[in-house]
Amino acid sequence: MALTGIKITINIDGKDYVCDPGETVLDVAKRNNIDIPTFCYNPLLIEYQRLGSCRLCLVEVISGGKPGLQSSCTLPVSTGLAVSTHSEMVYQARRSVVELLLSEHVMDCCNCGVSGNCIFARMCRDYDINGTPVCAECPNQKEGCLLQRNTLCLGPITYSGCNAYCTRKGYRCEGCFSMVQNEDILRFGLKAYRDGGFSADEILNAARIFSFDRIALLEKVMKEEGFE
């Protein structure tokens, strides 16, 4: 429903962008390759169907509107509007959003189809959240998991953030980003190890190198799962 002939200028991160009335801030940002992460956004949805429900696209309005955080997919452009996409306030808010979303997420990354291209893994990396295991970033699901090649890879129980540096090169994860503290993820990891036929001793020995302080947690979960 853009009106022809009339142009509006808005300011994103200190730079001016010309846009049509009726566009949202997210539209303008996407067109100009400004990084605003999204989860529920779908380009097929038309304006009034956009609900701003995932809250990942939050931006901070600095002037020309109600000051504070607003979801950019529902924020229409207006003359004099100035927003920041990566202020400290935005960073902290997005970080909390991802943490909340992850709390309800089933983290069976070893068996997940989007491993290697996972938006949660990317968010965890960008917003410094210890949320997903290395498997979420590892592309080996398509090319053959190391566990299935009888190699004790610590990926399933190690925090992501390295973009699966070693496993991409065929070398097992040694767990240098330290062991996950989420017991559910540990359980999924142990399930993968049981399928691979690895013993408790082997896993504990490998995990001790970088996660000596968390071995007690691993032992506890192993016991609950009846892992030998």
Place this chain on the structure above:
Amino acid sequence: MTKEINVDVEHITRVEGHGNIVLNSKNGKVERVQWEVPEAPRFFEVLVNGRDYTQLAQITSRICGICSIGHTLASLKATESAMGIKISDQTLLLRKLALHGENIQSHILHVGYLVAPDLFGVGSVFPLINTDKEAVVKIVNVHRLANEICDMLCGRTTHPVTMVVGGFTKIPNKNGLTHLKSRIEETMKTAGEVVDIVLANADKLPEFTRETEYIGLTSDDEYALYDGMIGSTDTGKHEVKEYESITNEWVVPHSTAKYTKHNRESYMVGALARFNLNSAKLHPLAREVAEKFGLRAPCYNPFMNSIAQLVEIVHSMEDSMKIIDELLSRGLENEKIEINVKAGRGIGCVEVPRGILFHDYTYDKDGKCVKANCVIPTNQNHANIQKDMELFAPALLESGKTEKEVELALEMLVRAYDPCISCSTHYLNVKFR
């Protein structure tokens, strides 16, 4: 009038790690000259106890951030020899190529960033960027090539991830190797220019000779880096398994690093030792470089170690191209690694940039390490540095040099050895009374 010259360099710069030089003199007489290593010991041999054989190379490669590829290879060779694992010809070629990459990387770092400032008469490489920018850019270009070789072979520039017991987890492809060869070819010219830059300033290298023993790997087939027998300029060839009778480690109170001696009070390892032992096996271009500097075996001037490193840079580049040709002509294939774990003891020995390196592991029947010993090149050089200083310091005082000049000359002597001090302080058996 009494004239006192006291040098007390606490933590010499432009070397890896922490070392001190102490010199006290009165009326031109040296009262005390000492090379001290105060860095904390690092206990690597204890860290690997009880570890699985698959983990050892990853852990021991952390002994050094510069020669991590050499440590990985020594570790893998020790494990493979303990379990009787044979590696394929392709793996051997790829490993040799990786070792050349590291050799170039480490040598250009030392000659270009650490020694060149002394030759240009400045305090570090940074003032050189303003005065001799082109020279610095050329040095960086050679360094970049070395990083590319290491990255392609090892999965990253330091601390290899692709090298495992028995082979490689991922090998480079044909296009990558072809590109790498063309990069080496184009960088060869730059390396020659770096040689000329050093040659133009080589008169700053002090004339100082002290006859000593030189120890390094030696082989009848090639300029030995990856494999061979232990060679000594004094006593000839020895089996690798007799390494303990070569190194004879001992401790001194003022150093956390162990010292070694063989036929004399001290011996030297490194590029100069390799050159003295194997210079006949050098490739032609490398031989030309040696000729330019008038470097001939045997050379007893420790300052020429930096020049021997330049020679080796060119040799490694030539040999890398030869290896790539061989790999391309035989074709690359993904090999399956099969390992039968068994008990045993194995010794791995390779030439790393700073000299001959030994890893010695003993495994139990489950492939768990029960005993480890690593003898690092810089360890083997400490005694030789001390002996050189004892002869060099009086000569400096006699020539009437000022305190500052004496200090610089002694620092240059230590730097010439390219010491990697942190690596050398890996273990100390402390007895409390």
